[in-house]
Amino acid sequence: MAPLAWRLGLGNQSGLAQATFPKGKAEHCIFIWLGGGMSQIDTFDPKDLGDNRSSSKKAGSFYPSIETAVPGVRVCEHLKHTAKWMEQVTAVRSVTHKVIDEHAFATNLVHTGRMISGNVVYPSIGSIIAHERGAADPSVPAYILVGYPNVSRGPGFLGTKDGYIYLVDTKTGPNGFTRPADVTEERIQRRKKLLEPLQAEIPPKSGLADYEEAQKEALRLAGPKFMRHFNLEEESSTTRESYGGEFGQRCLTARRLVQAGVRFVEVSHNLNFLNGSGWDIHNEGIRNQHLLIQELDTALAGLIADLKRTGMLDKTLVVVGTEFGRPAEFDGKGGRGHQGTAFSMVLAGGGLRHCGAYGTTDELSKKIVEKPVTLPDFHATVLAALGIDPKKDLMDGSRPVPITQDGTPIADLMPQA
């Protein structure tokens, strides 16, 4: 009996022994989610400058690009902090899928690596990793989400035990693990006393006892020991400031959680009031896109630097995911539509052999010229980086389901044996 979701210890590592896949050594994953569809041509896959004015419309990047620490690899000018860290980063520029019509659908695809089947609800990458590796420390959950709950982020057929606990705001902590303000220590003790006679009648090894066990764990977790992981005041002001605003503070929370033993943290960058529509830069949404990019840049570079400083960069894989990219052409009001056939997702740290950029697109970032990476391949890369066999099967009840839909890790990025 594992009353605690994350009391699964090391998870199911049976596949590790005879692994023949290129094996990574990452222990944790921080998955930054840019909901809406990050425009690759305006960020990590810059091309010649375009023009979005209706009078002189020309397809191309919206911003000039700059050099990075990796010779020959350029990024947009609003990623100047991240540019310095590109030796620890790989912008995978050749991610491809065929779903562009709807955000939720593509979000599901990128999180699960699968198309909808109607027969199986596939688990998200976070749940798969939680399932396979468990938490690194039994006193914390394996999978925490900083963002809104949805089915794409859920455990699917793996079941609630591999689900996330979530928070939408770094200041309030996760629902269920944050005591209401008026519940003082005195009241906690009183509740404990009141609960005692109700628990006394519960026979051991019964369904009720299993629940009671889970309850004790839950109440313990709602205590100060777990909650302090969310207290950013414990960090120096220099560290806090290096991450930037609320999104950066979420990334800092993620680092603290990883440090505490959480295996997978998904952090959503959903502060859509910066430019109205967030990363979904249709129409006027593009006008202030640079503010979003700058915010991402500060937080991402801050996170990488901080992981490096704390000696955690090599064992923490940072992923920047998004549901699709955007075309080089501008729409009626100067914004951009959706493009799934070629877009960028970013990997950093995690002990991978980074090269700044992987895969090439054509002069307008529309077609993939070399090294296409499918969603299953991308998933396989993340799994392999965390030492999980990307060819193994998961079990949906009695039915084996391959952990990825035939994905192959990007061999060039894998550490040499």
Added chain:
Amino acid sequence: MKSPTIRLSQITPALLLASILPLATAATLQKGAEPSTNPTPTNDAAGNDVASTLPPPQPLLPKLTEPKVSSAPPVDRATLSPGKIRLELCFKGLSEKNTWPTTHPVADEVHEAAAFGFFELPHLYVDTGVRADRPNPLFVRASAIVNIPAGRHRFLLRGRGASCLFVDGKPILTTPFPPPESDNRPVTVQNQFLDLGPTFRFAPPGNRESWCEVEIESGEHLVILETIIGGVRGKGHNRPELGETVAAFSPEGSYDWKILTPEKTEIPYTDAGWEKYREQTENELAASNAKHRAEARNQSSEYWARRRKHATEWLSSTKEEPVPALPPNTPSLNPIDHFIGAKIAAFASQLSEAKSGSIDFYTQIQPILEARCRDCHQGGKAKGGLRLDNLATLLKGAKSGEPVLVPSAPEKSGLFTRTKSTDPDEVMPPKGDRLTPKESALLETWIKEGAHWPEFPPLPTEYTALCSDLEFLRRVTLDTVGVVPTPAEIEAFQKDTNPNRRAKVVDRLLADPRSADHWMGYWQDVLAENPNILNPTLNNSGPFRWWIQESLLDQKPLDLMVTELIRMKGSERFGGPAGFGVASQNDVPMAAKGTIVSAAFLGVEMKCARCHDAPAHSYKQEQLFQLAAQLGAQPIKVPSTSSVPMDKLHSGGRKPLIEVTLKPDTLVQPTWPFSDFVKDNVADSVAEQPEDPRDRLASLITAPENERFAQVMVNRIWARLMGRGIVEPVADWERGTPTHPELLRWLGRELVRSGYQTTHITKLILNSHAYQRASIKARREVNPLYTTPIPRRLTAEQIVDSLFTATEKPFRTEEASLDIDGIRDLSTSISLGQPRKAWMLTSTSNERDRPSLSLPRIQAVTDVLSAFGWRGSRQDPSSIRDHAPNSLQPAVLSNGIMGTWLTTLTDDHGITALALKKQPLNQLLDSLFLKLLTRLPSDVERKTYTEVLAPGYEDRFSSPKPAATPVEPRRPAYYVSWSNHLDPDATIVRQKQEAEARKGDPVTPWLETSWRLRLEDVVWTLLNAPEFVFTP
């Protein structure tokens, strides 16, 4: 503005608005909240003596910008009943453009209504009583004779669709057609909503409004309200919703508004007045809808009478299942107990027989069979047709007729001789190591001693006595209506001295409409009801929850319910079974539906067959596609995306586990794939329209000849009430064997005999001794002999609904919609209404991660539901919920947002009222325990709880300080919807709502703080007691 008798001239809108709405000037208000052609009177924005500047009161013709008939609708006063509104719905003659018709549309349907306050129309029911869509746009005309006193009154018209109000043939007010779709309309336009007095009800989201002042003579006036709902939106349509279509008036000299009504009773048009009116009208609508359904159903009563007759004939032409004699000393309340008792007695004797030999089957023989034989001899594809999973199949022998097991004669038993054979074609196992001499010897001895194979490993065979009355009441109430019993129900039951009081409770509960709620979540899971309130994407279906609910409310016979589902008629987007037929982004929706139908009604699991033949199931992909073609009523071509390429199958070198025998691009014809259950030709006489593939399919599934259907259905009911199916898993019978085949057959025939009434089966089970026995709390698993129940974990919905029921805290969430003002196309957004029960909730669908699209109160409740195994999104069907405990469950109850609402004593909390009652503490404790746990406190509990609550008990009352005078101007609460969610203000509004949800309602001022906090701790404890989430 102090006196209600103030003259209207002194409370001109401009005055009111200038004092109440500093943000909006009267001038901007006159433009209306949204693009409109409000015929508002010209006011003096400075608020001077307006009366003198008002235009002449009669007539106030609206400025009509759209083509509009100039004549009043020709309503014949003779058709109007006194005191009633004649409500006409007109389909024909309407333009596909958003314009008023040029001639007066004629009524296609006529209904009655009580007042000019409309929020929902009576549903249209077609076929056997399933909800259907009316044409869109729909023209609605409401006419009545209304008594209006003389005076210069203010009139108000609001509505979602374009509308027009006529008094005595003169149009006095109009509202415009809905605005175009938008996602970034400024939130602050809501500042311009009309505010026409201190008790005036602000317009709810998504209504246009206008007002005017009219001098009227005393007496009867003909009032007509016309509105066009739905309408065109780009290439699609608006949802055909009324919003809050209201005609109201404020009599001269008064601030207050009333809904116009031909009735004598006044209906105040205030927030409270509307709420009351709406609730009453909803109940009336529900009753009239039920009546209309019944009328529709009656249209096909002849056919269904024929089906009943057919079932009766079938019953009499087939062998009855005899009810076994009751073994001695077996408690029994009805025939179920005979079957259960006989099984227990038989098993007890098997056990004692088995003890006579030297071999123990379960520890010595079964491991050999499992290790050496089971791989090939299991499931529907067992080699030689021989399954080695129970004694009966072994005794029956192989398909070839070869005897496999002859008790006491190992030399005649293939099971033994084959293991010794030297013939390589004969020997078993055919590959791998031979049995060791020790294993052979064990087998030989076991057979020689008589091959004792008790049906189960040793199990307790002792019964418990009946549970206590209160335990029974809590258990049976949870199992029927899905919530804990109320204090009134407890009291009535305890007072009843009738020896049949338990049976009476069962009858009462099964007739209670709440019993529909209890089965909702179950069918939503099993049938994968998966609507999305925003953009249907992830294998979404329509919201056919409303059809499920109406079926359960009507206690529809199961065969009819299944037939309706498979016919998939009625409304797709608004709650008819057609919604079941939708599977968005699915390459073969009908194949997905096929897996649902086969598992739900026939216990045939075909998920694997969606793309390939499965190793563990005998049904092939072709059979699923035959079923899919029947459901689609046309041949289906297998797409390559529904297959597994052969090269992939064979990659890796090893023999693939799965096979693909149905090639992509094959055209599969509609064919009944389960001729082993019932022959296809049965449909010729049973189906209503045998030439229709869907009707054929429905009849073949539900015909009495198909005994599998009735048995699968009774097994589902049984499993839900008894904690374990007679066959497990309930949705995949190929993997299980019935523990009580005779009982299963008997119950199946009872279902047929009752006319497929599930309540008949439920009643039999609830009235059995087996159900009513005391539970043994120390056990985790249900004894398959059903000697004793165990505490069963409640479902997520039972937990949430019980928490609200027990505490009487109102279940208050947002409307389940992200388009509450109805400006999106009906194909992209729907509303699931105002949830009253857990099952009405749904995924909050915030895939975009936009704070402005969050629904914080719904989220707080769905967090609890999800932790306990509910799914907000049901991409696939599920018959078994995940019930394993995890720490998120107690966590979200004890410290989560919803938990905090329930354990904070507010004015509207039921425990607050209880605590304010003058009674001794002892009585309060009794009431608390009864109300929350349906039992009295134990002595220890009483002592502990008294210690906590006694101090300050007598002084627990507190007088609230006089409420501070509100300094904020009166203003409608801002709302966020799709239409404005990209406005940065929307995020701020939503985050404020999130913070408010987290904080909960203000605590009651009537209880002294320190004592209240202690009582809150007591409430917290009782709600968080593990026993709360289990049946007793």
